[in-house]
Amino acid sequence: MKKIINAPADVVTDALRGMAAAHPDRLRVHLEPDFVTRVDAPVSDKVAVVSGGGSGHEPLHVGFVGSGMLDAAVPGAVFTSPTPDAVQAAVREVDGGAGTLLVVKNYTGDVLNFETAAELAEAEDIGVRTVVVQDDVAVRDSTNTAGRRGVGGTVLLEKIVGAAAARGHDLPSCHEIAERVSAGVRSMGMALTAPTVPHVGEPSFELADYEMEIGVGIHAEPGRERVELESADRIVRRLLEPILEDLPFREGDEVLLFTNSMGGTPPTELYLAHGVAERFLAERGVRVTRRLVGPYITSLEMQGMSFTLLKLDDELRQLWDAPVSTPALTW
């Protein structure tokens, strides 16, 4: 295992210490239980947006804490759900009296632990609503998941609902917007290499030099199929066709195209794939009017990528365009 770390068991805590040192003007980092809040939390009378999940997908979620996006993020151990008490502590810290929206990726552990945390928070008279993101069209009922996995759509949802909360939408309205994003977003990914979890010390799966995994999950869960490496043109088609089939994208629909690196894929390859995807969608009459390109939801050092398409309407587009200021996403 080749990593720049000290003790494998301390990786998440040590990384959080580094985040605290790097962003003293933006973030407050709490340890035991581990969670990260924006430095000015709680923001009075604003709906708090809180997310979390296993570490190893950075910048998701800790890099998205800040004005216009998340009030708090709760990182678990690598690829492991955070505990309910950590989520509860984060909610208690950031709730500004207008309630809290929990953004949860659909993995069984996350869903259960956030559910328990919501009950604990409600017992303290904090209003809580939850949205579960399940945008991965690759497979159903995967490792540790009932239904579809939550992946890239989470990034877009956190940005958009964070903007709604910043604009003063109340909890039911934020929840409705989050559900609308969730209903209109679809993703699919692929991998060229496997990630290595620090406390495991070995790659999560084996791929031959000539193979790629189509439909891989962000915890290296198996995808739809393992096939021989192909050109970027064919890879893009393999990912976008199932997305277009799944949502009723129609000629003239307006979408946001998010081209995501799984971590180890460099910008040249990612932009190259993005360009191919734009041409593919244009040929099918899908109008891409907003874009995000970069490593925003990753799987440690895994080489690979994913596409996410979100159907936009006027309100979602305006919320996407609204200002955001976080370590990993700012405009």
Added chain:
Amino acid sequence: MKKIINAPADVVTDALRGMAAAHPDRLRVHLEPDFVTRVDAPVSDKVAVVSGGGSGHEPLHVGFVGSGMLDAAVPGAVFTSPTPDAVQAAVREVDGGAGTLLVVKNYTGDVLNFETAAELAEAEDIGVRTVVVQDDVAVRDSTNTAGRRGVGGTVLLEKIVGAAAARGHDLPSCHEIAERVSAGVRSMGMALTAPTVPHVGEPSFELADYEMEIGVGIHAEPGRERVELESADRIVRRLLEPILEDLPFREGDEVLLFTNSMGGTPPTELYLAHGVAERFLAERGVRVTRRLVGPYITSLEMQGMSFTLLKLDDELRQLWDAPVSTPALTW
């Protein structure tokens, strides 16, 4: 070779097409010769800041084109200097009448080609000054370099001199500021794995599973030594001690600490190393008042990292803090 590409020879052009599609509101992408300008270039009466070099280090330089940073970037083939005519064409496109500052990393091909481009531009009555960045303390007279290599300091210099130009500094003043940054910046890097150049198809060097390269260059040039993998604490010390020895950093000095991923190193490891570095510097009385953490000058998919320290004064700090809006750096 595992990459998401079509023909290896077309990687740079295909990636530029993707950048054009991804950032229509920010960038204008020119092909044959290849260069990228801010969408509103030329900006009248502002000094133009132009950089460039071999591709494969993204986001450097193309991702730094935009208001408050570069007016144009000229990407060569992967790890290969751009040609003088491409640089000349970019300068002609963005010069707004106040002259152009060329930012060049110290590699023999880059220095020669930018020198020729400067002569060609001057023959067209464009005022040109050049700064050559040579901040890598690891080695002297490396592969394709006389003197020290230009690495991470380039990112900081482009941000700071871009801000000076945006504020209306004239060409001699921009050049003086650039030389001040160059004089006060030092870097050193390391690698856990080798990158693979697309048109070569094989890793640039071989490292055993238990080895790392200390002092590696961003084109995978050899460093100072190849040693057994160590803890993050020891790696940080191996990189920062030579930097501190080289510049007269003294107790009480104010510095910017830039913790850079070479591409394949994920955020957890990078933040972890950043935290260790902050403690190391604090123990030595060096005051870190500004930080940058992320993959900003990379070597394709290479796993590894580098540190850059820049001595700050009031003016440099204010220029660092000034607004910037580019695909890869915005605040």
